[in-house]
Amino acid sequence: KVSPSAAPERLPFCRVTEEDLAFFRKILAGRTIVDPDLVEPSNVDWLKSVRGSSEVLLRPQTTEEVSQILSYCNSRNLAVNPQGGNTGLVGGSVPVYDEIILSTSLMNKILNFDSISGVLTCQAGCVLENLSFYLEERDYIMPLDLGAKGSCQIGGNVATNAGGLRLLRYGSLHGTVLGLELVLADGQVLDCLSTLRKDNTGYDLKQLFIGSEGTLGVITAVSILCPRKPKSVNVVFLGCETFEQLLKTFQLCKGMLGEILSAFEFLDSECMRLLNTHLKLPNPISDCPFYIVIETSGSDPTHDAQKLHNFLEEAMTSSLVSDGTVATEEAKIKALWSLRERVTEALTHDGFTYKYDISLPVERIYQLVTDMRKHLGNRAKSVVGYGHVGDGNLHLNVTSPSKDPALLAAIEPFVYEWTASCRGSISAEHGLGLKKRNYIYYSKQSQAVALMGNIKAMLDPKGILNPYKTLPDNLKQ
Template sequence: MARIFQKAIQLKSTLRYTQVSSTHRLALTNSPFTIATSHFYPSRCNTRNLTTKNAEGPKSSPPERLPFTRVTKEDLDFFRSILPGRTITDPDLLESSNVDWLKSVRGSSEVLLRPQTTAEVSQILRYCNSRNLAVNPQGGNTGLVGGSVPVYDEIILSTALMNKVLSFDHVSGIVTCQAGCVLESLSQYLEERDYIMPLDLGAKGSCHIGGNVATNAGGLRLLRYGSLRGTVLGLEVVFADGRVLDCLATLRKDNTGYDLKQLFIGSEGTLGVITAVSVLCPRKPKSVNVVFLGCGTFENLLKTFQLCRGMLGEILSAFEFLDSECMRLLNTHLKLSNPISDCPFYIVIETAGSDPNHDSEKLHNFLDEAMNAALVTDGTVATEESKIKALWSMRERVTEALTHDGFTYKYDISLPVELIYRLVLDMRQHLGDRARSVVGYGHVGDGNLHLNITSPAKDPALLAAIEPFVYEWTAQRRGSISAEHGLGLKKRNYIYYSKSSQAVTLMGDIKHMLDPKGILNPYKTLPDHLT
């Protein structure tokens, strides 16, 4: 990799670089870049899809409790008979399962069930359906929209003990596992067999693959491997009445009838409980490089992305960005030092390939061109695993840093890629000094912005200023109000900003067909008037 810089040093622009171990430093000096000052301020939106039956408009507050049965001693006796030692009623043990990761939603469930098999899940749901007991399926509880915890006293059905790998095909790279497998553990299992998971998330140490599928998590590798809708080959799902749907296929091509598994990918546990998954996994790359670059403007960042896609092609696996406000929070709250000089915007690029020499040459040519075109102002390259992890932490730990900055309002938006940072700029102007921080980061490769707004404490007036402004702004540009986190509790009534009334009505019909009593993850995903 050191030879990348031998040619670059001959450029007309003044170039400096240093090398420490396998981490390389590059920069352009005397580059007068500033943040773009041109803003686009839309008028307030009268969104065409807002046709809810709620006369007061969309709400993110909890709805009224539906008339579900409350748990009795007889119910507990039944659960203990099929789950001895795995029916939890101790309030202290229930605490963490009642509160979401952001500590913004808190339920009051008094029962946590921990099945180990699909048969046990089937027994539980058959019984709960007959008794009209509401159930909250829960994986690693890393969701950010209040979809993974009870709203009231729903029974928590945890997949934590359903954590076995059922099979792995060394030829095709298809792994079949229970829904409770932790993503990081599954990744380690595959790496030992020279494969990797197509999904990588900052929460990989806690999240479950079943929850990932239920929310259609996107993550850092979507640019290279696509979404779970393409890499998940089969599912096993238990319906509300206890019936088990076995669509646990391991075929790359199966055009026989409807693709039923797609109903449950992204359904957030409202249509059925996913108990097992088969996933197509790529081979472990022999060559991985991570580049951390600084840009002076978002326009240059987009030009760098365009150049990157054209020159790195098949080895490009990730293109992420964060702004200077994110870097400030990382430094202030987590004491993470900026690996390069201060810049308005930062890029994390990962390449993964099978030929180190080939990959190194392509990366060298890209960096050469990016510097020659004055698109980047500073940067560093890592090839060692420890250095790669250090650079990735600058992107993956932004969410953690935000939790230390105060109460966080999180928005997961999908927009045309050229518009994603305009929302951050417009939100800053819209809120003025009412917010402590307004930051933007996310996946440039798929137009996914993570907009985060913090305040010293939960502030209803600030929330009213943010919503529905953020959804109106997104709807006007035909974006999605949820790119990869789902709708959960917090966004359920804003669904019409992204989906037509006909589409939402059809979703309600499917929900009623598969879960006529509405016991599965109630108050989530669908708007209140459909539940």
């Protein structure tokens, strides 16, 4: 029996020849990279857990160049791996075999910003943090924010439908992305780069590409609706004795902070231990089993401070939280946020990490961590839980000193069966990529998966775009 996490077999794509390289060099002079040392970083994912063996990295600058590349690869039956900032966590961003890597890193131009509507239009390779800096100077912000902001690109964010730390407030990219420009597998350019809020003329095709992980088309440009920069931002770091109290704090917080609540995130004491040990980040409050990061964003500092004060007083007097600290100035806000944002980094220093990104009814999310700890006993080094409570999204991570197939067999399918029993999602925000592709049936009906296969076959009949990713192996790609 083949394990669902085993490497797929190489599909019969052609291999790159000298004639192919001559073609690429003609359209991308100086941007057709074949030096193995320069290609190497693009063959390995951020977690250093997946390694491809591509020999060619292409760095187009324009949509027209992407179109020429795909048209050629399609006619030659050459597989292509679209790559943004290479921060993806499910092995989707790197080749599995010798797929040509198509990097969007040089497609980093801002095309337009409309300061009345707040709509930003840019090329897909713009780094998320650079877009944030650009907008902040104009009194706006990006509607999404995540720990990988310094490297991830907006095209990659859209391709994975990244959630992140502000989803609670500004919603998912399915709502904020207003338009996309795409290049299909055969090189056709699909211009859906609308900047309109409302457009019900037929099917909303762009939605199909949001979260399609590079399997249906290459995103070359994005238009996105950006909120005004809030005039007042506060961050609170709180400690709770139980997860039940944390949930009650969430309820209280939604009621008392209402429209100014912009994030409600959590980490457990195991995360704090890893932050202390591996990154030397000190705990700003007393030791507690659970920690909460709450952010408020509003337009009136006095009003927000009053609301926050009332909430904190209530949370303290009703003993929901046992300790806490508040930040209003930027440096302290950043320091508190890094306790949440840098857990992923801390985990990489703890050992080989098995990652699970689960959506569950919010009241069940920590039960999975507790059950997993019981289930694994002393077989794991660390079992940690953190994530986006406000979105019902748990990040369950298990580490071991090195890759450990026996430990993996103990975690899976236990974690997936547990999730499916609550009708949860086995990938809340990171996608399926290479690692989770065969587990899709835990969260999607077989009819739905078959329909996905039909859509893939229609848009990419030869299956050249990011093969071995997202769709399960039993669907012919």
